[in-house]
Amino acid sequence: MSKITKWDSMEVLHESKNLPIYPHKAKLQRAVKDNSFLVVTGETGSGKTTQLPQYLHQAGFWRDGKIGVTQPRRVAAITVAQRVSEEMHCSLGREVGYQVRFDDCTSEDTVVKYMTDGCLLREILTDPVLSQYSVIILDEVHERSLNTDILLGLLKQTVSSTDEACKGRSLPLKVVVMSATLETDKLSVFLGGCPVFTIPGRSFPVICRFGCAIGEKDTESTVYVKEVVKMALDVHTGEPAGDILVFLTGQSEIEKACDILYEKAESIDYRYDVQDGKVEGLLILPLYGSMPTDQQKQIFQPPPPGIRKCVVATNIAATSLTINGIKYIVDSGFVKQLNHNSRVSMDILEVVPISKSEAQQRAGRAGRTSPGKCFRIYNQEFWEKCMPDYTVPEIQRTSLTSVILTLKCLGVHDVIRFPYLDRPEERFIMEALKQLYQCDAIDRRGKVTALGELMVEFPLPPGLTRALLQAASLGCEDLLLPVAAMLSVENIFIRPGHPEKQKEADKKHRLLAEQAGGCNDFTILLSVFEKCKASDHPSAWCKNHFIHWRALKSAFSVETQLREILVRLQKKRDFPMEKFDGNKSELFRRCLCTGYFTNVARRSVGKVFCTMDGHGSMVHIHPSSTLFDQEAQLDWVIFHDVLVTSRVYLRTVCPIRYDWVKDLLPKLHEVDVYELSSVARQEVTDEEMAKWDSKESAKRQAGVSVEETI
């Protein structure tokens, strides 16, 4: 056993010395010592993420504080930390550790810490000068995730500001910004003209071929899943040895594609069907964010001799993770992306065409170690007409509510003139301020309220946090904590592909709904959580009821962590407390209303509902909801999220009474965008504020009610 370990580690050492970054080790160590800011750029796979933190460790930076490395994706943070702990011969969680939302694998000994950008943002809330760290490496900056963009602005302010702000630090903080080759000049200018260190790449030519299947309107997943499977099989049977990387959109599409691939690969006759005689089998491996980590590790291992590896991945394999041995790319041309949808004023995960630069990045994955080929399933017309040149940064296309609350809690009141690398549209900032105001996190002057300070502590969407805090103030947090946890993990309901099994699963799920009182989707989540927790054999219980045991296990852990945050806050001085006399079901739903009154809809005719957010969109209840087909008995409902196809579907739905939201609804129309924008800029004078206050009270006296606006 010990022999194998030694051999393995020698192998790893040998590999890391072969990486393009290795010859630049000393120069990089020096450059970080000499500069406050440094931009490091290099082809994906050159060793930036795994090696630079180790080089800085070897240069002794850890003596002055931790070396922190941020990643936009949690899977990347975990797998890279795993790899680096192996390279540094320590167990994960000791010298090398990681922290992602709801999963902290670090200890007192941790000196190299990989984490998501969201985690570092939370750490800044409690320690604005990051006194625990000597170096912060912001990695994958080209991905332009919302949190990384905000961190860039914050670190620019912290490091460039005078000593005053740096009190609490003995030595100045070093910031390294790492990015694939795009936009490095822009980053350098943003960071005051800091040096850019370029790691010369070694990449080989990749021949790209367009397909003929996908045209402008083919965004149905059945179409592109079928096409990538066909293409992957053509490569497998027709091309010489070398591994395949397929880019798809998300977990369910990937699982579907893998299922079909397994089935088709079984019927291949290697004597006749496959051109390269050395290829004797196909190893199919899925790769997506919520996959168990031990399974993810398999992706990096070389396949057995004669076997071709085919990894079917989300965009995570485009830059965050590098898989060795890839010679062929199959590109679906689509990505699942979070976008703000103005039709429903919510962020929605949707399948959209990738950008041209993204397509080039995907193709490049085939040319790391030798020339490669990229097979695109879409045609040239799709490339020209449907694919934008660049991906729009997340900050310009998603809700800013959580980050703006974080900024405000950090004392950044002027959220409009904050140093953004790319400025979000002012209307998005306004929208966020409006939402924060609606859930009582900020007051009309844009100042964070006592409630807002409590809210920022929870890594949850503001509406859900608001409902949870309401429950806590009424002493019924046991109802909301499990629900908040269940809404923070992947979908718990398993829906098998096989029609017979599907029927059985649906039956079991219906039974669970009945046992929960069948009244609303939130209560079902609570009931499943409680039932499974109380079971003597929870994993068997899950299997029997077609529930994801892994998701429930995470939900248990998330619930514990949310409870810990709550208990800590309740010990603080002025945690609000109220009284309520009523039954449990009403109490539960009224707490939900406090957070979700912004997501309220009223049935208009038949099965059609109308939202109350001012847009008055026509919406339907999703077939997966327990309230589907019971629409006729409903009047008012609140919902957790929506699914947009040709129609807008409400998901996780709960019936309510108009009485419960009556007093809250005027808030949806109360805020005036002009006033809020001056609040955001801090230009509002007391005189203006008084004028506004009197206007508001006049409006209220005039009785502007939602009933009238319907």
Ligand code: CDP
């Ligand atoms: O950050 P950059 O893209 O420059 O490279 P990296 O992620 O540091 O990857 C360097 C090498 O480590 C690549 O050859 C990866 O395949 C390998 N690696 C691995 O084998 N296992 C991991 N979990 C992560 C990286």
Ligand code: MG
């Ligand atoms: Mg990297």
